[in-house]
Amino acid sequence: METIKIIIAGPRGRMGSEAVKLVENTEHFELIAAVDYKHDGMMLSDLPGFQSIIHSVPVFSDIEKCLQHVKADVLIDLTTPEVGMYHAKTALEYNVRPVVGTTGFTKKDLEELERICNEKELGCIIAPNFAIGAILMMKFSQMAAKYFNDVEIIELHHDQKLDAPSGTAVKTAEMISAVRERKKQGHPNEKETIDGARGALYDGMHIHSVRLPGLIAHQQVLFGADGQTLTIRHDSYHRGSFMSGIKIAVETVVKNNSFVYGLENILD
Numbered sequence: 001m002e003t004i005k006i007i008i009a010g011p012r013g014r015m016g017s018e019a020v021k022l023v024e025n026t027e028h029f030e031l032i033a034a035v036d037y038k039h040d041g042m043m044l045s046d047l048p049g050f051q052s053i054i055h056s057v058p059v060f061s062d063i064e065k066c067l068q069h070v071k072a073d074v075l076i077d078l079t080t081p082e083v084g085m086y087h088a089k090t091a092l093e094y095n096v097r098p099v100v101g102t103t104g105f106t107k108k109d110l111e112e113l114e115r116i117c118n119e120k121e122l123g124c125i126i127a128p129n130f131a132i133g134a135i136l137m138m139k140f141s142q143m144a145a146k147y148f149n150d151v152e153i154i155e156l157h158h159d160q161k162l163d164a165p166s167g168t169a170v171k172t173a174e175m176i177s178a179v180r181e182r183k184k185q186g187h188p189n190e191k192e193t194i195d196g197a198r199g200a201l202y203d204g205m206h207i208h209s210v211r212l213p214g215l216i217a218h219q220q221v222l223f224g225a226d227g228q229t230l231t232i233r234h235d236s237y238h239r240g241s242f243m244s245g246i247k248i249a250v251e252t253v254v255k256n257n258s259f260v261y262g263l264e265n266i267l268d
């Protein structure tokens with residue numbers, strides 16, 4: 001297999017640092033640079049936690065400068081929504097295929113990236129969740145939604161998470177919405193006595209976001225019908241759970257010339 005040359009944006013983050021390990025431990029992956037808003041001009045191995053990296057991985061604080069200096073195949077972005085969008089667009093400009101795990105993108109952002117991919121005929125994978133179990137949880141929920149059209153989504157995350165609802169919850173709601181008979185749930189006269197009590201509303205479905213220390217990434221999708229409920233739940237207990245999905249996305253994006261939103265679209 002040909003070596004895939006990779007840039008990681010956000011290498012010091014919770015996900016980025018796991019992704020550095022993944023790339024370093026995968027024979028046909030090569031980490032050629034990192035993008036970090038700090039430490040411009042340093043080597044990744046100079047930063048705490050990366051001393052075991054024995055080859056040169058330059059750190060750039062600006063993606064554009066990075067792309068001008070190194071010849072990469074793929075950019076893995078694990079940063080924040082605004083930064084991730086700028087990184088993905090800039091990578092495509094330089095003919096580098098983005099694999100984006102960063103969540104919080106708007107529909108408009110996704111449409112814009114799709115348009116650029118089509119124009120440039122380049123692959124790009126945006127995946128709100130890289131854990132295979134989470135993909136199954138979303139697919140099973142989509143299956144169940146054909147039979148149950150009352151559903152509530154509860155996502156639970158660590159308290160350092162910036163975006164709410166989670167990208168996974170939004171993707172789940174979108175997948176359910178594509179098959180579910182449209183319904184406004186709950187009592188027609190229901191009234192919140194405290195704002196937000198019923199959570200966020202997506203196409204008639206309610207999404208509830210829990211943030212607590214101790215949690216990593218969890219979601220349950222609850223369906224209700226006469227005399228029965230069905231709960232579909234997924235738990236990520238550590239961030240290693242996302243790495244096999246990132247590996248598949250990197251291996252796939254180099255062969256792809258189109259835009260993909262959701263890992264479920266590239267799994268066999």
Ligand SMILES: NC(=O)C1=CN([C@@H]2O[C@H](COP(=O)(O)OP(=O)(O)OC[C@H]3O[C@@H](n4cnc5c(N)ncnc54)[C@H](O)[C@@H]3O)[C@@H](O)[C@H]2O)C=CC1
Binds near residue numbers: 010035037104129130
């Ligand atoms: N798709 C998936 O399976 C998963 C996605 N995520 C998403 O990944 C993103 C990162 O999550 P975490 O690692 O938990 O966050 P984090 O806060 O630990 O890491 C984000 C990193 O981005 C870096 N950063 C910020 N601005 C930057 C810039 N201008 N240039 C380069 N780096 C910059 C920060 O220094 C930080 O190290 C979030 O959007 C999160 O929702 C998280 C887990 C799984």
Ligand SMILES: O=C(O)C1=N[C@H](C(=O)O)C[C@H](O)C1
Binds near residue numbers: 161162165216
């Ligand atoms: O921020 C996180 O941690 C996670 N973010 C993603 C999301 O927003 O869905 C994926 C996973 O849930 C972990």
